[in-house]
Amino acid sequence: MNPIDEIKQTRNEARKVHDANADVCFLALASPEGEASVRTLVLRDINENRFSLFINQSSPKWQLLSKGANYQLLLWYPSQQRQFRIGGRSEPIDSEAVRTNWHRRPAGSKYLDYVYKEFAPQSSSLDSREALSVEIERLKSLHKPDDMTPPEEVTGVDLIANDIEMLDLNRDDRIHDRVRFTLSAGAWSSEPLVP
Ligand SMILES: Cc1cc2nc3c(=O)[nH]c(=O)nc-3n(C[C@H](O)[C@H](O)[C@H](O)COP(=O)(O)O)c2cc1C
Incomplete structure (x- = not known):
């Protein structure tokens, strides 16, 4: 078996x-x-x-x-x-296989990968939930999900x-x-x- x-x-x-x-x-x-x-x-x-x-x-x-x-x-x-x-x-x-798949991920997951790169690592402490919301809004104003590319740290x-x-x-x-x-x-x- x-x-x-x-x-x-x-x-x-x-x-x-x-x-x-x-x-x-x-x-x-x-x-x-x-x-x-x-x-x-x-x-x-x-x-x-x-x-x-x-x-x-x-x-x-x-x-x-x-x-x-x-x-x-x-x-x-x-x-x-x-x-x-x-x-x-x-x-x-x-x-390369991971990066190809990344483009199919939901918008929220893509923004989070940008958060990890530009704002704070995954699982790190936040001063407040509000600080994360502000960062997400900043990223949304700069990037449309379909135009985003996977950060190097996506693995x-x-x-x-x-x-x-x-x-x-x-x-x-x-x-x-x-x-x-x-x-x-x-x-x-x-x-x-x-x-
Ligand atoms: C149903 C479900 C699916 C998840 N899938 C993933 C995933 O594919 N990749 C991932 O990094 N975290 C995923 N998570 C979140 C992880 O459980 C975890 O909270 C996060 O990755 C941080 O883990 P770490 O601090 O141990 O690195 C998922 C959580 C749940 C409840």
Whole structure:
């Protein structure tokens, strides 16, 4: 069994029934000091064992990922009663692909990427919400969304899985099905785990 096929199939089924989690994932990171952080992100693409995310280089998560921080990616599809925990290494995505996609983003997301570059990094403190509104109005007066170009800091990251754990809750007897998949020399092997 290939866990990537399992994930793709589960995600497709989740999409069909409008599962709110079908297009998102939960990324946990550990800092060098061992401080944990977790956030919801749009899961852009799954290509072979690569899970693609789009992020901004001003963000704390990029600061960690770019230094090779340990991560775990969690997928949970309530409609399918299936959870996947994914581990491995990470790699920046070829920025051209990210820049092409950026043009399709909603106006608000484009203005925020300009905010991160010209006003304050993502996740930094604001003096007031009003200060951000003033900055957004300033940017709107200068740029029409269709004419905007992606700042250099717009980037993506591929999480390249070599360790995937599936938990399937679809058994009537509640003795859940739990399997760990490990990628070695290009082939996935699996072992059952105590659920
Ligand atoms: C449904 C949902 C989707 C999100 N998608 C993204 C995303 O694709 N990229 C992103 O940078 N932040 C996204 N966010 C915001 C992040 O969860 C987070 O608040 C932000 O990226 C700052 O994270 P950081 O301080 O850990 O770097 C999303 C949040 C939600 C609730």
